Structures are given as C-alpha cells and as structure tokens.
Amino acid sequence: MEALEQGNEDRIERSERQTCTKMDSIEAAEEQRPSLEELLSWARSFEMMLRSLEGREIFREFLRSEYSEDNLLFWLACEELKKETNPSVVDEKARIIYEDYVSILSPKEVSLDSRVREGINQSLAEPSNMMYEEAQLQIYTLMHRDSFPRFLNSSVYRDLLATRRRTCLDT
Numbered sequence: 543m544e545a546l547e548q549g550n551e552d553r554i555e556r557s558e559r560q561t562c563t564k565m566d567s568i569e570a571a572e573e574q575r576p577s578l579e580e581l582l583s584w585a586r587s588f589e590m591m592l593r594s595l596e597g598r599e600i601f602r603e604f605l606r607s608e609y610s611e612d613n614l615l616f617w618l619a620c621e622e623l624k625k626e627t628n629p630s631v632v633d634e635k636a637r638i639i640y641e642d643y644v645s646i647l648s649p650k651e652v653s654l655d656s657r658v659r660e661g662i663n664q665s666l667a668e669p670s671n672m673m674y675e676e677a678q679l680q681i682y683t684l685m686h687r688d689s690f691p692r693f694l695n696s697s698v699y700r701d702l703l704a705t706r707r708r709t710c711l712d713t
Contacts, residue, residue: 619638
C-alpha cells in the first residue's frame with residue numbers, strides 16, 4: 543500500500559515538474575523562487591534544502607518560530623570555519639563560535655553532549671578549522687531527524703508548496 547502511495551506521489555510530482563519547468567519570462571522565474579521542482583526536492587533531501595540559499599532561509603524562518611534558529615546558525619558558522627585557512631582568522635572564528643553557541647553562558651547555546659563539549663574545550667588551546675566537526679554533525683543530525691520533518695509538515699512549507707502548485711496550474 544505504501545509503495546502504491548509513493549508511486550502516485552512520484553507520478554503527481556513528475557507531472558507538476560513538467561508543467562512548471564518552463565517559464566514565460568525572467569520576471570516570472572524570479573517570482574517563482576524557489577521553483578516547485580526545488581521545493582519538492584527539499585522534501586526528498588535535507589541536504590538539498592541546506593544547499594539551497596532559499597531553502598536555508600525558509601528553514602531558518604521556520605526554526606525561528608520554534609526558537610531553534612541557533613542550530614542552523616551554528617551549523618552555518620561551522621561551514622564557514624571549515625573553509626578558512628588563515629590561522630589567525632581560524633582562531634578568531636573558532637572563539638566566536640564557542641562564545642556564541644557552545645559556552646554555557648551563551649543565550650544561543652546549542653545542545654551538545656558532554657563528551658563533544660569537552661573535546662571542544664580541549665581544542666580551544668589550539669583551534670583548527672575542523673574543531674567543531676563532531677559538534678556540527680550532532681546539530682545536523684538533530685535538525686535532520688527532529689526539526690526537518692516538522693518543517694515539511696509546517697504551514698510555512700505547505701503554504702509555499704500550495705502557492706507554487708496554484709501558480710503552476712494557472713500558467
């Protein structure tokens with residue numbers, strides 16, 4: 543039964559994508575950001591949503607409503623730190639991330655287990671651009687398993703999806 547429902551959803555999704563892939567003008571394309579196809583891809587993949595600037599912004603809006611926006615902000619800060627190669631900048635960014643998201647004194651503290659938190663505390667003596675990798679994975683997993691399913695069922699996502707579907711049907 544579940545396979546039949548999935549098959550129907552896939553067929554409907556393909557049909558919607560085919561209907562809405564062609565835009566009449568650049569203006570219409572800009573109004574469609576994110577496209578129906580992109581919105582549907584987010585439901586299939588948390589990673590796809592995070593790769594999309596629009597996806598991150600819409601997910602952030604949802605997380606803000608749940609008072610858990612700091613998880614995404616921490617994850618993004620860790621992504622930026624990973625790209626950094628200048629040791630003095632790594633040191634500065636690592637300390638800012640610690641003060642903003644790891645310190646128990648921070649109002650934006652993210653939920654990390656004590657083992658990971660202790661590892662970070664030890665790494666602060668010699669910060670590296672990868673020192674938050676395990677903490678980042680914990681927060682990624684938390685968002686993927688907990689926040690993301692709620693996002694897909696939220697009015698934020700469902701209303702946007704319904705609007706795109708209506709717009710596509712009107713064209």
